[in-house]
Amino acid sequence: MMDRGGFIKYQPIKIPRGTKYGNNYWIPRGNKIGKRTLDLYSDLEFEHWLTVETNPEVIGYCEQPLEISYLLNGRLRKSIFDMWILYRDHSETFVEVKYEKELTSTEPRYDRTKRQIEAQREWCRKNNIAYEVRTEKTIRKGRHxxxxxxxxxxxxxxxxxxxxxxxxxxxxxxxxxxxxxxxxxxxxxxxxxxxxxxxxxxxxxxxxxxxxxxxxxxxxxxxxxx
Structure with missing residues (x-):
């Protein structure tokens, strides 16, 4: 993945399909990234990619760009951001894509999801990069x-x-x-x-x-x- 300066910023981290929590698997090609094939691990990740690829303010992006480590219940865990986005004004954003139900306290994986988001947000804060959690509420905005x-x-x-x-x-x-x-x-x-x-x-x-x-x-x- 190259930004406007011409240097490689991130390369997608390959994730075995069985280890990625999600449903359905998509391999579209992105015009903004030289028609490279992406690996997307859920319908929502695919739909989010559509909103990024069709956003005129976006000049580049990379799926599964970076892995960080964090502690959960005394155990070291790893987390990979869902997407890194580069905009025309050279600003950057890391994105985590989640279904709304994953953010509710009754969801069995809620504690892990909450800690993962906290860790990602803190990493971005320390590195002065914007961070967003995007759900179907914004990704699926509008019926068409x-x-x-x-x-x-x-x-x-x-x-x-x-x-x-x-x-x-x-x-x-x-x-x-x-x-x-x-x-x-x-x-x-x-x-x-x-x-x-x-x-x-x-x-x-x-x-x-x-x-x-x-x-x-x-x-x-x-x-x-x-």
Whole structure:
């Protein structure tokens, strides 16, 4: 993993699948990290990755980037952060992804989870790096967020920017208009190419849209990012 300075900051730590607490296993490729294949160990980790990969403010990231040690009931334990994220402003954040139920005191593994989070937060405090625990409440925000983000990541991973991208950008203004309106303004281009251009422009942060609550289709309103 390279940051903007060009040096390798973190490499993903390989974790045997049987030792990772979670359900389901995902191996997507990340466009922001040179189309490298990631190892993600739960549906929630995959969905969190989608929010990171489609965030225009993010320029790099690494899953399972760093292992730290901590004490629990007198025993030395180890913990690996779920993700490290690098932003355009060069700020960094370590992230732990948890289901809300794991953070409730009635959960059997609660004490271990609580201590793990405390240890990670303290390590980040000492190293002056931001730390966040992210759950499905924020990751799954909006009924169409995940579906749309899958469509966007798939589009930019597998397709180059179409030749009409600049003209599509010029068609989008600071005032909201539907994708259908954009199609009408650019009849010389196939709708699928205009739609692909809009996905690229959203991915790059040049165009905004409410992809949490609306399907990325003709009725979606788009507008320029000021």
């Amino acid at each position: 967020s995940i579906e749309n983000r899958i469509a966007i990541t798939t589009a930019v991973l597998n397709s180059r920017k179409p030749v009409c991208t600049l003209e599509v950008l010029h068609s989008v203004s600071l005032h909201k208009k539907t994708i259908s309106n954009v199609f009408c303004e650019l009849p010389q281009y196939p709708e699928d190419q205009v739609n692909l251009a809009l996905k690229w422009l959203y991915y790059e942060g040049q165009v905004c849209a409410n992809i949490e609550d609306q399907i990325f289709g003709k009725s979606l309103e788009v507008y320029r990012n000021e």
